[in-house]
Structure formats: C-alpha cells, structure tokens
Amino acid sequence: MDVGKLKCKYVFNVVDSKRLTLNFKFFISFLFSTICFAQNAETNYARSVITTLTSEEFAGRGYVDDGMEKSAEFIANEFEKLGLKKINDSYFQDFTMPINVIKNAKLKLNDKELKYGEDFIVKPSSYSQNFHQKEIYHFEPEYFAISLKYESSFIDFIQKDMLAQKGKHVVFPPYQFEVDSLNQYYKHWANFYKPEENQNRSIFYFTKDKLTASLSQVQDSIAEFIVNEKYYSKNLNIDDYGIESEFINNFKSKNVIGKIEGENKDSLIVITAHYDHLGKVGNVYFPGANDNASGTAFLLNLAKYYSKNKPKYTLIFIAFGAEEAGLIGSYHFVENPLIDLKRIKFLLNFDIMGAGEDGIQIVNSSIFTKEYELLNQINSKNNYLKQIKKRGEACNSDHCPFYEKGIPSFFTYTLGGAGHYHDPFDKGETLNLSEFQNIRDLFVEFINKL
Numbered sequence: 001m002d003v004g005k006l007k008c009k010y011v012f013n014v015v016d017s018k019r020l021t022l023n024f025k026f027f028i029s030f031l032f033s034t035i036c037f038a039q040n041a042e043t044n045y046a047r048s049v050i051t052t053l054t055s056e057e058f059a060g061r062g063y064v065d066d067g068m069e070k071s072a073e074f075i076a077n078e079f080e081k082l083g084l085k086k087i088n089d090s091y092f093q094d095f096t097m098p099i100n101v102i103k104n105a106k107l108k109l110n111d112k113e114l115k116y117g118e119d120f121i122v123k124p125s126s127y128s129q130n131f132h133q134k135e136i137y138h139f140e141p142e143y144f145a146i147s148l149k150y151e152s153s154f155i156d157f158i159q160k161d162m163l164a165q166k167g168k169h170v171v172f173p174p175y176q177f178e179v180d181s182l183n184q185y186y187k188h189w190a191n192f193y194k195p196e197e198n199q200n201r202s203i204f205y206f207t208k209d210k211l212t213a214s215l216s217q218v219q220d221s222i223a224e225f226i227v228n229e230k231y232y233s234k235n236l237n238i239d240d241y242g243i244e245s246e247f248i249n250n251f252k253s254k255n256v257i258g259k260i261e262g263e264n265k266d267s268l269i270v271i272t273a274h275y276d277h278l279g280k281v282g283n284v285y286f287p288g289a290n291d292n293a294s295g296t297a298f299l300l301n302l303a304k305y306y307s308k309n310k311p312k313y314t315l316i317f318i319a320f321g322a323e324e325a326g327l328i329g330s331y332h333f334v335e336n337p338l339i340d341l342k343r344i345k346f347l348l349n350f351d352i353m354g355a356g357e358d359g360i361q362i363v364n365s366s367i368f369t370k371e372y373e374l375l376n377q378i379n380s381k382n383n384y385l386k387q388i389k390k391r392g393e394a395c396n397s398d399h400c401p402f403y404e405k406g407i408p409s410f411f412t413y414t415l416g417g418a419g420h421y422h423d424p425f426d427k428g429e430t431l432n433l434s435e436f437q438n439i440r441d442l443f444v445e446f447i448n449k450l
C-alpha cells in the first residue's frame, strides 16, 4: 500500500467537494498539491539519479570508458549540491586494484552471430584469443557420470578424455549433475589442464541457467565461453569467435564519502551503497539499475532528507567503488578508515533497492534483534511494507567488511521486481519504484529512533 498516494487521493476528493467556496478550494488544492508533489519529488529525484547512472555515457559504471570515474564524480557533485561536508578536504578516497577487463567478445555458431549478455558471456578470467579453426571435442557428461561408479572406469574415462581433447576446442553440452561437486568439476574442467594445452583453443559451456555476468581479479590462460543451451547441437559449427581482454594490475577506483553533522557528534551512523557495476563489453553495457543505481539513489535520497533535517547523530555517507569485483572499496575503507570505526553506532548498507512490492529482506537482522524489532514496529505502525524478512549473516555486500570488524550493521535489499540481475536487461525502466518513498520513510524514522 502506498500511503503517500492514498493521502493525495483523499485530499483531492476533499478539494472536489461542492461544499467548499471556490477560493478556499483553490487554497487547499494549492497547499496539498505541494505536499503531494513533494512526496513524488523524492521518487523523481531517485528516478533522475538512476537515469543518469544507467545512461550509456556511464558505460555500466565499470572498467571501460571511465565509467566508474564518471559515476564517482557525479555522486560527489550531488554531495556538494546537497551541502554534505568533506572529510580531509575531499569527497574521495582513492585506491588501486587488479582487474581482468573483458573489453570485447564475439561468437558465431552455425552461421549465427550471437549477442553478448543475451546469448553468451565469457568467463571473466578469460584471456585474449582470436579464432582458430580446429576440430571439436564433445565432452560426454553421461559417460563421465557412469564412469564414477568404479575407480577403474573413472581412471579409464580420464585417460580417454586426456587423449581425445588434445589440440581441439572443447564443447560441454547443457547438463546438470545431481551432485554439486560434479557440476564444479564440469565447470572447471579446463583448469585441470596445463596452460599450453589450452593455448589457441576455446572452451564452450552450454547452459540452461540464466547468464549472469561477473568480474575477475585474475587472468587465467584459458578462453571460456558460456552459451545459452538453445545454440547447442551435436553437429555444432564454430564459425568465429574472439575475446579481447586486458589485465590491469593497478586500476584506479574510489570511494565517495560525505558527512552531515548531527546534534550528537560522538556517535556515527554510516549509510552505504556501492555505485559501481559490471561495465561494458564491446557495445553492450550493463546498466545495473537495480544493482545498484537504485541503492545509490536511496543513499542520495537520505542525504537529501538530512541536508534539510538535522539528524540526532552525525551521518556518514559512503558510496563504494568496485563492490562487484569482490567488495574492494569497502575492504579498502575498513583497512584505511577516514573515521573512527569504534564510534559507529550502526551501519546501514543498501544494495538492490528498486523493487519492494514483496517487502525487503535484511542480512544480519537475526543477529541485531533489537534493531530489527524497532524497524518492524515502525513498519507495522505505518503500514509501509508487506514484510521485513529476517536473514542471518552473509558476506554478500559492503556491510561485510564492517561486520567482520564487529560493527553492528544491516544490509537491506528489496524483494519482488522484474528479477534482472547482472545482465544487460537491468535497466531503469524496469524499476517502478512504487515502494521507494515508503522504504525511505521507514529508514528515516528508524535512523531518528536509533
């Protein structure tokens, strides 16, 4: 239920009432339309932040076309406009990191040019390789599974596999083993062979699973494609392929940090969200609207609110870089803190904030039960969200490095929505933001009562 919308509807019904004089009608219409507009303005601001961060110019906020850099500049600029204070004279905390950047990738099978992100992706650790015409070796998962019954048949299978794969491209048909360790063996098959054996050939995994892109901080001597199962056939033709990747040892990234002083300056409440995403491969970029332009917009919304309403405790806002590569920005921050970590009363991390039709879920809420109870109380009193789902600890976003240091923290993400994740379809227009205002109001009251 959208309380904001309900209020506005009620007001306009009153305004329409025939019992009121024209002037009075005009006056309250003006008054309440300002209130209703103000409520929508919060979501409008979030929408404009998401539109900017997901635009092609920001190149998926990653490792090509200065995407991450441009995003950091944009956020610092918003901090400045909202009047957030700098720490040590800067909004930025710079750091460097290794990253394997997939700059371009193409694949043509059975005369069809496949689309990156939609039809295929490459493993993020892949190295550069151009097309080589070669025979294909089809790995046979059924025989592999059967061979596992006896040690002798397994050894036999491996010996045959070693001989048959030599100098060939390797194709893995779509197949799901019942035991996960076998799926792992399947996925890492090429790693069992020496780099020389994987030179000038590629590995092709066909899969039923949704294609979910990720990043790697290492480069392997293997070129691996993950392809939608609909392109698999026993008489597959590999017409063309190519991967262009670059291993950068010291890629420059940054965290963006701002401060709003509270009545009580001794304790700090830290609000965090990562602004980076997966970047761009060739001309396909990953907009990362839900992950995590939405969380960045949420953080900026809270900053906007508290720039006009002085908080009880001093608030520190941190937009982290390089989360998608393995929480790099937040680990860097806890190792090189610009604030006294011991003074942090509570940390709120937001990642994937664009939905909420099915409520929110909070990592660490079954650990910090007092804070969870408070949040639940506020929610039931105001009817903001359908549910606040409990969850234990999980090192899956930027709260984790802080939590590992003993800092009380929540990681909140929304439930529901279109379900696009780490693919080119996570676009701004797929987020309806219907619960955005409710979630913001919920956390404003929570922060005020901490």
Ligand SMILES: [Zn+2]
Pocket: 274, 291, 292, 323, 351, 352
């Ligand atoms: Zn994320």
